[in-house]
Amino acid sequence: MVRLHGVGKRYGRGKPVLTGVELEIPRAAVIGIVGTNGSGKSTLLRILARVSAPSSGTIEGAPPVGYVPDRFPASTRMSALAYLRHLGRMSGVSDVDARAARLLERLALAGGPRTPIKQLSKGNAQKVGLAQALLTDPDLLVLDEPWSGLDPAAHGVLGELIADTRERGASVVFTAHDEEVAQQHASRVFRMADGVLRESAPTVRIVLRGGGDVPWTEVAARDGDQLELAVPAERVDKVLLDALQRGWSVLAVAR
Numbered sequence: 001m002v003r004l005h006g007v008g009k010r011y012g013r014g015k016p017v018l019t020g021v022e023l024e025i026p027r028a029a030v031i032g033i034v035g036t037n038g039s040g041k042s043t044l045l046r047i048l049a050r051v052s053a054p055s056s057g058t059i060e061g062a063p064p065v066g067y068v069p070d071r072f073p074a075s076t077r078m079s080a081l082a083y084l085r086h087l088g089r090m091s092g093v094s095d096v097d098a099r100a101a102r103l104l105e106r107l108a109l110a111g112g113p114r115t116p117i118k119q120l121s122k123g124n125a126q127k128v129g130l131a132q133a134l135l136t137d138p139d140l141l142v143l144d145e146p147w148s149g150l151d152p153a154a155h156g157v158l159g160e161l162i163a164d165t166r167e168r169g170a171s172v173v174f175t176a177h178d179e180e181v182a183q184q185h186a187s188r189v190f191r192m193a194d195g196v197l198r199e200s201a202p203t204v205r206i207v208l209r210g211g212g213d214v215p216w217t218e219v220a221a222r223d224g225d226q227l228e229l230a231v232p233a234e235r236v237d238k239v240l241l242d243a244l245q246r247g248w249s250v251l252a253v254a255r
């Protein structure tokens, strides 16, 4: 659906932020991007959302996009509902009022849909941002750190909205600071570093009890006679067999 090839970005005369990003986004994919502050995640998402142009490289495919920037910027006296109605009408959404009200209710917007946007907290403004991005059922949903600022209840709803989007055949690209959150929601996770994306292998959590040698480098935690390992998916069978042979009991294996 979208294919980025050798995408680079440089702001003015500064050092390039992106140097050669390769990324393929097929239909019904959920792609998570992690990376340190300033590594260029937001820059890449702005390019995907087409609010910024790359300095080099090519982008194939231009599906309709819904975009939530890292800070939803609307500061208006309009209510959340009036704002969404306005955007929906501009985009030709037919049942805009009902759709907007449904989305805001699902996201549990504090104060209800008639609250003026400029009075909303960061998290609640973020919910209006999510609603505007979903209003048109875009083929590509681009979410910049959508978990930041949301309360735990809204985290669950966001996970459902991402899953619903994938189920209707659309794709989602999001950034996250927490790799575990990214692995939980994405079908593939990439790490941004040195201006390029590298796929980050999913890890599997193995909890062992008992005792014996600990020959593994992947120890995540140790508590009394329990040992927790975070193991790359392709090593799970080998580590489990090894653990049993060394006298450990397997308490849990989870993604």
Ligand SMILES: Nc1ncnc2c1ncn2[C@@H]1O[C@H](COP(=O)(O)OP(=O)(O)OP(=O)(O)O)[C@@H](O)[C@H]1O
Pocket (backbone or CB within 6 Å): 011, 017, 035, 036, 037, 038, 039, 040, 041, 042, 043, 044, 070
């Ligand atoms: N409009 C701009 N003009 C000049 N430099 C910019 C601009 N936007 C971003 N940058 C620079 O590009 C680099 C990457 O920024 P970007 O916001 O893409 O990183 P990020 O990975 O999203 O960071 P964070 O995790 O802190 O959100 C930073 O050094 C930043 O200062």
